């Protein structure tokens with residue numbers, strides 16, 4: 001659906017140049033919710049603005065639904081942009097227009113008939129749950145309501161892609177949740193491909209299917225959210241994973257030097273239906289290896305339940321190896337953290 | 341008790357008030373017609389803006405600054421040939437309108453540029469992301485969003501023009517300024533001068549009040 005190839009973006013800054021994006025490749029599938037996470041200055045905004053060419057890349061190509069946007073200019077580009085909706089951190093609504101006028105704005109740009117516009121605005125107001133607010137001005141709305149207007153406006157022209165530039169960063173946690181579930185609902189019901197950028201792992205794990213980690217203008221890690229979240233490789237990714245409150249706090253186990261020699265630490269990860277099965281209990285009972293739980297998380301990624309436990313197994317190398325093997329045979333992911 | 345008012349030629353005052361209103365109305369109208377596009381062009385051609393044209397911006401900016409730095413009274417004399425060419429005379433109500441416009445339009449253009457710059461860049465960007473053309477961005481985003489600022493600018497310009505029309509009396513432009521000078525300065529009839537000043541003051545008050553009301557009405561922030 002979206003394909004960025006060899007994207008490079010240089011900014012002129014005084015005498016030097018800043019490379020905001022460095023030969024970056026990215027593909028987003030149809031109907032996917034794709035997250036991009038990165039620290040401030042990593043190039044997230046530049047990346048998302050490149051997708052609809054608000055920022056023209058210095059080098060590289062952008063394809064949306066098979067059409068090369070980077071080859072377009074003027075009117076053709078303006079037309080193509082109506083297939084790409086965008087919402088913003090600071091909402092960017094017309095302060096001089098009412099809710100209904102804001103939502104109607106993209107339709108009136110393309111000179112849609114009045115009756116058609118009115119019908120569509122009613123529909124969208126219902127979709128984002130703003131009934132009764134149609135004649136208010138943005139200044140009279142809460143942040144969450146403003147973002148709902150933003151979403152309705154972005155959807156007005158029935159785009160195939162929705163770009164979200166830090167869409168929840170200006171909102172409180174409760175409102176963030178409601179906006180995220182609205183985005184998820186839109187993705188499910190309208191099949192719209194969503195690209196969202198954020199600096200919060202919590203946003204990624206609650207609605208994204210895949211994620212890319214951006215650092216210094218490069219994608220340093222990407223993949224299915226479960227893979228990246230449960231087995232972060234790059235230091236930056238680890239930092240982001242550590243942000244989420246229920247992620248294992250490494251300090252708790254790493255600082256303990258008094259570990260007896262006959263113990264082995266393992267990290268067990270289970271995803272999906274396994275979460276509800278007594279796999280761990282059964283395996284340990286069968287192998288007879290006693291264990292203690294040093295740390296544990298059972299939670300969800302988007303809709304997928306998962307668990308991650310750090311265990312300390314008691315016994316000889318041989319015994320524990322057998323236990324690890326048995327766990328793996330039951331389909332659990334086991335990482336041996338250290339050997340006695 | 342009101343003896344000192346008895347000698348005043350009210351019909352003369354009335355006529356000159358009408359002249360002033362005509363000059364004010366005409367010059368404000370043409371100032372807006374000329375200044376608004378120049379202000380928009382100044383904003384749009386600036387570095388980093390949608391029509392980025394450094395050379396155009398620079399030329400426009402220098403012309404505007406030059407016209408603004410020449411004192412109005414001198415400008416009026418300098419543009420007499422232009423005035424004669426445009427309206428056939430440099431005297432009377434008609435003769436004052438071109439210099440008033442040439443004096444005020446650059447000033448108004450800067451005010452337009454400033455109020456457009458106050459418009460949130462993000463809103464312009466949102467419109468771009470929806471596929472708005474540059475013209476649509478001007479018409480549908482910049483002007484409506486800047487409306488309170490533009491109205492305030494029009495008010496300031498109109499009030500400034502009240503002062504300029506009075507000044508233009510000095511070179512035979514007619515109107516209340518002319519009256520004040522004829523009676524007050526050459527004949528020492530202070531009464532007429534005071535009446536003239538009061539009328540100008542009332543005019544300024546009314547303009548300012550209307551402007552403030554409109555600004556308040558259109559402010560949505």
Ligand SMILES: Nc1ncnc2c1ncn2[C@@H]1O[C@H](COP(=O)(O)OP(=O)(O)OP(=O)(O)O)[C@@H](O)[C@H]1O
Pocket residue numbers: 011012013018019020038039040041042043044045046047199
């Ligand atoms: N218009 C510009 N001119 C010059 N440099 C820019 C411009 N826009 C962005 N940059 C630079 O490019 C880099 C990436 O910026 P970008 O805004 O994409 O970061 P970001 O990841 O969105 O950060 P944040 O989380 O703070 O929004 C930064 O170093 C920034 O200073």
Ligand SMILES: [Mg+2]
Pocket residue numbers: 044045046166
């Ligand atoms: Mg940003």
